[in-house]
Amino acid sequence: MNGAEALIRTLLSAGVNTCFTNPGTSEMHFVAALDNVPEMRAVLALFEGVATGAADGHARMTGVPSATLLHLGPGLGNGLANLHNARRAKVPIVNVVGDHATYHTKYDAQLQSDIETVARNVSAWVRTSQSTQELTADAVQAVAAAVGPPGHVATLILPADVSWGEGAEPASPPAPPAPSKASSEVLEVVVQALRGGERSALLLGGRAMREHPLMAAGRIAAETGVKLLGETFPTRLERGAGLPPVEGLAYIPELASVQLKGLKHLILVDARAPVSFFAYPGKKSYLVPDGCEVHELAAPDDDVTGSLEALVEILGARARQPMVRQPSRPERPTGDLTAEKACQAIGALLPERAIISDEAVTSGQTLAGMTAGAPRHDLLTITGGAIGQGLPVATGAAIACPDRPVLALEGEGSAMYTIQSLWTMAREQLDVTVVIFNNRSYAILNMELERVGARAGGDRAKAQLDLGRPDLGFVQIAQGFGVPAIRAESAEQFSTQFERALAEPGPHLIEAPVPSILPAWQLRAMPHALRAIDALPRPVAAALKRRLYP
């Protein structure tokens, strides 16, 4: 058996059964081996960023590693941005990156580069396999590194001759080690914090945002009154009717500071102490208030659910009923279409068990509120801040969950980095409804331009944020990629089109032309607004900011 086939069989025996591919010459033996191992599903992408982002979305939904097949350093380079997001998402991915034959590298042919260096930043594990005989042992280690916990990106570099060489034997990865629960010492400290009568919050992240840990956290909150905060950009948040509400930390650090204000204990559960997404002149980066103690109940490599359950036991909160969201939906919107109304329509119509890949940036600001009481759904967000992941993640999630409706909510700017995803959606006939909020600008940068303290931009600066010259025609672009598409001209039309897209199988795209959600006056007023909110009586301030970041 050649290396390529043994590698595929080894991946399969570890449960890795889907590979997102954009192969070239050095990967042709892997491609040829697919005919011998039909259990491995290979999903072709037109661009590597689609493949890596889809692997991320797939792994978020399955919990087992996805594989990618990429072509040397430049192919991996094209996939780096979404691997960065996957790294921050702590999901398991095994990249298989083809390389020149081992004896060919010394000639430094055109495509030669130091692939290990390219892989380094995003990968917890990198190895160039040196022989066909060692390949499957290397693959076992790659899978183990990817599985964690927490999940990691592992990159296995596969020289062409290692792939085509004969004499390989498939191997089986051992079961991953069981992660450990919070120790009794840690539990003791956390119980004291929760019982001490001071203001406290659990900050949930990573795998703590799924049903079981959320319900445990909800019991703890019901018993102790602790606040449930969630990290700003969850890997996978289960939410909606019947699940405990979690207050997501705001992206804007001034707002997050309001959310954190007055806390004396912040208890981390697979999450990190909050820091500002970017630095801003004269503003602080570390957002934990002075005098607030930070405790870690469960680190990312711990048994997150087990640690929360242990805390429930110690607190005697097993019988507590967590506060959960009641079913409720907004009305269908009417009149001129705005981003808020599109989010309202989504809240009104969201189907059961939907998966939402959210990269709508500014336009999605009211989504959380509008869908809070919608049927249970999963929310996948931009964990690493590298835009261009929304469409690929939706693609991978739809491959993983063919029986669930998938929504991809995109800004027109963020959609453009990996627009080629649409073709894979069409090719695989994935049940994805793509909504493009088209406000014809990098709207968030209009905000950031002011927030970083740069003088109110002149014409040339503003031109750098303007995506309306020319307008992007998403209906035509989508149709060119084989995805049926339509443009919504009113709120009523949007609802009707959204309903129809959900009802019909296969992918659909709706372009929603909307005004930017942050008009200039609001931006200019924001620092004042924040100070004003902050100065209000706490319940009023809290209600106000919940409206902004529900």
Place this chain on the structure above:
Amino acid sequence: MNGAEALIRTLLSAGVNTCFTNPGTSEMHFVAALDNVPEMRAVLALFEGVATGAADGHARMTGVPSATLLHLGPGLGNGLANLHNARRAKVPIVNVVGDHATYHTKYDAQLQSDIETVARNVSAWVRTSQSTQELTADAVQAVAAAVGPPGHVATLILPADVSWGEGAEPASPPAPPAPSKASSEVLEVVVQALRGGERSALLLGGRAMREHPLMAAGRIAAETGVKLLGETFPTRLERGAGLPPVEGLAYIPELASVQLKGLKHLILVDARAPVSFFAYPGKKSYLVPDGCEVHELAAPDDDVTGSLEALVEILGARARQPMVRQPSRPERPTGDLTAEKACQAIGALLPERAIISDEAVTSGQTLAGMTAGAPRHDLLTITGGAIGQGLPVATGAAIACPDRPVLALEGEGSAMYTIQSLWTMAREQLDVTVVIFNNRSYAILNMELERVGARAGGDRAKAQLDLGRPDLGFVQIAQGFGVPAIRAESAEQFSTQFERALAEPGPHLIEAPVPSILPAWQLRAMPHALRAIDALPRPVAAALKRRLYP
């Protein structure tokens, strides 16, 4: 003056007057400073691979560094593939990559990564500027590293606080040092090789493929009978009527071996000894025949033209008339459209002073022959083998040369990596005619699948190379990006559409649906064909392979 503005002024004083951008929050001060320094042209791209490829194309045409403005590690990652091509092209580029504020990095916020590591492979020079006061001195070094010779990619990482800090002073880079000509010892050896009566060739690459060095090489050939070979993927080849013909080395190593067979001296002029692009089982990587001596007349950092001129002098060849291409054009093609006929139409209609960005992969196989006697033009090719550079390079070349018609010849597969280029072409109203050869497959991989020795692919392997499910609709995609587009249904239509696209200002796209140029029987026959060609009398073999690789 803040760091950003002083940086821009420093770049300008070094002749760097165009910056290809895809900024984010950390680059907002650079963006704001554009209003103070209108001499710096900022060209917005929707994707970083467009920005880096355009910087490459721009630098190929101007000879001075282009700048890019990219957003942290993931933004640079998205630009890596085309920076790989730029590195191999030896063109000067200065990347400005925004980073978090220096004091913010320790918090490892979502977008944090080790940007220096991401930059390492493609960059001859990398530095993270540590203070506003040192920034312009760092920029001077970045420009010096980029200028070379030969040109390099230099990456200057710009933390947000270094950018927004006050107290910076613009600096002026010193003139680059003059490169040296070939020494008398080297000239002596080369003269002996050329005068010794043995079969010899000059292998021209890099900057040796422009008018003046080509004319010098032509004089040397006229004097000595030396063969003029060119590297397979030139950075910028000036060719057409009135210029000496150069026989490009074939991509397929068996064919290149035929071209090199019998040589006793191979004289490198800004080129490397030829190696196989990929390794193939049982085939050799190093293509220089046994018994052939390799001499280096001029290394990439030498004075290439000066070295050739010195050789002309020593040989007493100053008065020789180089053999040059005579003007000649093929007829306009008729009947069903094929890739060959599209190339024929291009040869028939190529305007004066055109710039061709060629990434047509298999479909462009007859382009060189069809345009050999066309009016003088520049040919820009895929120097590093990382597909997705053709459209960006055309974009940059068109910005650099607004008075020259630019052609981008693309395979439908290669076009897909950086299709967002079309929007920048529309936004800047660039005079680019894009031809998409759509054969609905990664045709070259169909060939490579067989050539690497993988068994003739089964259905699942073949599916990985199939781009016809669904068909890509380039007319719609282009229109969605704001570029007028049309589909050619016959050879006559293609010619008419091509003429019209050239006549009208602004960008145009023509989709040319064509059969794959390499039918399966031809692929299977290839090894035999090559052996057969090789066995023929040399002039016949030479004529045959010139038909394949003119």
